[in-house]
Amino acid sequence: MSLIIDKIFAHSTKLVAISVLFLVAWIFTVLFQHSMESMQALGFDFVTETKWAPNLEKFGALPAIYGSIVSTFLAMILAVPLAIGVAIFLSELAPAKLKSPVGVSIELLAAIPSVIYGMWGLFYFVPIIRDTFGGIGISMLTAGIVLSIMILPFMAAVTRDAMNTTPDILKESAYALGGTKWDVIKDIVIPYAKAGIIGSFILALGRAIGETMAVTFVMGNVHKISLDLTAPATSIPVTLANEFTEADTDLYYSSLFELSLLLLVISFTIISIAKFYFLRRTRVA
Amino acid sequence: MATIVDITEEKALEVKNFEFTYASADEPSIKKLNMPIAKNSITALIGPSGCGKTTLLRAFNRMHDLYPGNEYAGEILFKNRNILTSKEDLINLRIQIGMIFQKPTAFPMSIFDNVAYGMKLQGIKNKTELNDRVEKALCDAAIWKEVKDRLKHDANGLSGGQQQRLCIARAIAVEPEVLLFDEPTSALDPISTSGIEELVIELKKKVSIIIVTHNMQQAARVSDYTGFMYLGELIELGYTEEMFVTPKEKLTEEYITGKFG
Ligand SMILES: Nc1ncnc2c1ncn2[C@@H]1O[C@H](COP(=O)(O)OP(=O)(O)OP(=O)(O)O)[C@@H](O)[C@H]1O
């Protein structure tokens, strides 16, 4: 009897697992099908062309790709050192009394829906950026900062967890050789937790590059490549969020699908790299 | 009162009226303990689980200071000074009094860098000096032959016994005067264990050694002096040869004959 139950259980879980795979394939297929028209009409120009003018039937994705990459890059530059700092503080330096309240608030921050970061960014960061750096405040820089604030708690929490896995006995061994707290953090804790830390960065990167709601309000949806960070810009998800309802021609519609396909491929690549790191970590441990 | 043999040779360490209380404990884990440690010899610490061997050992290099709230009382004399004062330079103390742990603790770096680590902490950068001292330490730890062709490899690729000898090499590379071993072979197979035992005996020419062990045969094989601890007190300290044959205290006798523990 129990054998039969086992079998049913095994088969039904297998079914669920397969349907997940099927879902992924399905999404890919749908995006691909809808992108066909734009792919055939525009070819490779789609990703190299800088002009996006739907009324002229010009669809160049480069500004959106550029905006996605630059805003994510800015976010990472700002968030990585802070996340490492917070994680070091929480796992190695903070007195026991501070560890859990600060740790819990970081986890709470990580749970805030991104649209709230977006609204907060619009009402508080846009004026600050405008007053400090000039411009209209709606800009690449603002998007980078809001994104960095959004991914910081997640990165800090996961980095802290990775650091906490360093065995005490390993740290004690370094102290026993005359190491200072800083020596132990730099030579033992960080190298030991390296794979986990890098994994968390890559996951955060994946989240930042696909993030929509946090940046839609503050980026501007302007399809222009500008080296001036205080100028408004756009990213792939921002374009999608702003323009799907406006797509009035088939080619316009299809090129938006091609943009989303592009985003999906980028995100998948990033997650695969992250997985590779996490896998390596579990093998070492 | 404890029975403590008269140590005629020079002393490496001297514990006087030592008490230790963990931050989370109401009572001291070690009570009014007096114990001399002879220089260039091996002192084994034995006793039932929880009697305070590790606690005493970790006081010699002030390891307890890594965790807040632990309290010391009394004195531990090392080179004519009490190392339990707040003035004590812990970095310097730990360079002079090294420690080997219950499990091998290879750092996440290469074999070479593991052994060079303590020297690098001291700011030694000279390549030839580092190379020479790493080689010497690995030779002294009887592992040079096995690792000389893969010094750049990750230390975690070594076997448990090799890693433990690597940890010993790492500890002696900074030329300490005292080495503390806390059950260094409890995670090793018999062959690795006897390798470590031979090594410990060889090392006493240069350093004074305190070794905690659960294995009474091991204490008998390697040590010159044996201290028997019970419930946070030192019951008896004697010459190893005499103590295992004619213990002076009843408790010691009961323990070594396996009546409890
Ligand atoms: N971190 C700690 N906080 C509070 N009490 C502790 C702590 N570590 C050890 N103790 C207590 O101190 C006493 C001595 O422990 P210790 O670890 O020194 O024993 P041991 O002789 O090394 O035992 P074992 O042979 O099992 O290693 C025990 O009663 C133990 O419960």
Ligand SMILES: [Mg+2]
């Ligand atoms: Mg112990």
